[in-house]
Amino acid sequence: MSTSQVTPLTAEDTVDVSIASAPRDIGAVPDLLKDISGLWDKYDPAADRATRLPLLEKATALAQALETPRETMLKHVGAETASFYTLTLGIEVGLFTELAKNGGSPKKSPELSAALGFDIDGLRRILRHFAAMGHIVQTGSDEWKPNNFSKSLTIPIVNGGYPFYRSVCTAPLLHMHKWMKTKGYPTPTTGKDNPFTFGNQTDQSMFEYMAAHPYLNDCFNHHMGGYRLGRPAWMDPTVYPVQDNLITNFDTSSSSSDPVFLIDIGGNYGHDLERFLDKWPSVPGRIMLQDQQSVLDNVPATLGGGRIEKFAHDFFTPQPVKGARAYYLHHILHDWPDDKCVEIVTNLKGAMTPGYSKLLVNEHVIPSVGASWEATYLDLYMMFLFGARERTEDDWKALLEGKCGLKIEKIWNPGNGVEGIIECIVEG
Ligand SMILES: C[S@@+](CC[C@H](N)C(=O)[O-])C[C@H]1O[C@@H](n2cnc3c(N)ncnc32)[C@H](O)[C@@H]1O
Structure with missing residues (x-):
């Protein structure tokens, strides 16, 4: 029996088996070696990403050119x-x-x-x-x-991804073809009927399932700290102007005697907020971490030197903290299809002071050409686990402006493969 029911190629198009045991593209090797040598001469550990990643890209291309199918x-x-x-x-x-x-x-x-x-x-x-x-x-x-x-x-934040992907993500991928075939090869668009629920034989969506599996949830939450290691963070001055766009006009005279500067919604173990306070230790105002209670239970009170307030909150309910300077969502909206994103954002909009509060959406903005594997693999996991997606600039405009009624002030893009900041306000 053949490996599939796919109709064979015609005689003229048939691919000769000899290409499967010859290097994929031996002719590309001399130029790749020259490129690699030139890039190596420019390699600078102080500019690691700028000089190492192009070198790695060429070295990977070299290995692929030499490897046989x-x-x-x-x-x-x-x-x-x-x-x-x-x-x-x-x-x-x-x-x-x-x-x-x-x-x-x-x-x-x-x-x-x-x-x-x-x-x-x-x-x-x-x-x-x-x-x-x-x-x-x-x-x-x-x-x-x-x-x-x-x-x-x-290191827990490096090794946590392994048990999580094995025990939570393998079954959805393993059985995805059966779900696809039965349904007629659709793109999954909901969190409740997709390869995740089919593969894991559950009627729980992914985060409900995680809450019911504490060991795997802890692995996932550590992985959230590991995937970002060594990459530019949103609060780096090279990515987003925290001083000019948030601190300078922070209103400390507002109704509250102790105004809130920043809330990380779905902030997990506080990986981003810790990094934020490392870079901006004397930022004024309160700093809050919101997530599900089951996640916050594992976050020590000493996080961020005790400066980070833990606040259990379901982002599908109205945001109770009003008028903060910034509401921050990192890798939240990519977990949800558009209709659910509209619910999450609408719950935040009600708390934002028009023209003042910022919504900072920290997500991949997939370019139309040359998307990085760091975004494309996640996009597939978002599709199979959540019926969700990574989004392009047009997708973000259609969602945040078109469906949620926010104004995008600017998209700050730190480079391919790293999440950008989509800076939004409610117009006054
Ligand atoms: C993909 S993780 C992103 C975590 C973190 N923002 C980061 O970038 O590392 C999604 C987070 O959303 C949280 N979450 C899921 N459903 C939630 C809900 N209904 N209310 C609040 N948080 C939720 C999860 O617990 C998890 O921490």
Whole structure:
């Protein structure tokens, strides 16, 4: 039986099998090597993203040009999948913590097996695959040490994504084709009838499901701290002018004796607010973190030096804190289809002082050409998990101005693959 019911190509269009075992584009290699050499000469650790990412892009193109379709295929269907699930297992049994002990000095399989209580045969074979894939380093026969990638897997905000994606996102992707086929290949548009609910055999939407699975919820919430690491943050002066657009005209004489400067709505463990206070420690006014109670329960009162007020709030109900200088939504609207986004924003609009309060929407603004994988992969997860999406500039205008009645003052774009700030007001 064929792998699919797709009608075969005609004889003239048939692709010759020889291309599957030849490099994908060997002719591109000389120019790519020259580009890489030139970019390496300009590499500057002080301008890491500006000089490293173009280099990485060319190096990836070089690896792809050299790799045969057969090799790519085997990585996709076997090697990378085996890596993902065994890396997750390794995280959960403490393998990477064990490897990182004593400064990450080389360790033999029997020593690791004894420390972990993990049968040596299976462990040795997993370690061998990790070394083959570049996840750890083999230092001798049956001897291993971690590299910076595997050392990072001891950090909760880096390793949390693995159990979350395995246990929450795998089943939706695994069964997505069946949901698609039964329904006639639609684009999912709701949080309740989509590959997530089908794959996980639940009638709960993703955040309801997460609240019912505390371990996975904690992993997800740590992952929220990890995905942003090392990238420009919205409050960096190179991204958004916090001083000029928020602090300078902050109204400290308003009705409240202690006015609110910034509320992070759906702010999770406060990753963004902590970063904000690191950069703007003497900002005036109150700083609030809103999320579901089940999330805030894990946030220590000492967050942000005790300056961050925790406030359980369901963003599908009216925002009770009125007239704040800024209401901030990071990776919230991308979780919801337009009709639900309208509900969330309408609940905020009622609290915003026209012409004064800002709504800062921190989301990808997908360009029409050359979208980054950092946005495209998320877009697919948003589709399959939530019936939602990452949005283009036109999508944002249609949603925030057209459907929500806000005025977009400006879209601040820090570069492809990093979320921008869509700065909105309610017109006075
Ligand atoms: C994708 S996460 C984004 C978290 C954070 N803003 C960030 O960028 O890392 C979405 C957040 O929305 C929160 N959330 C989901 N439904 C909510 C609701 N009805 N009311 C308030 N928060 C909610 C979740 O708990 C989660 O922290």
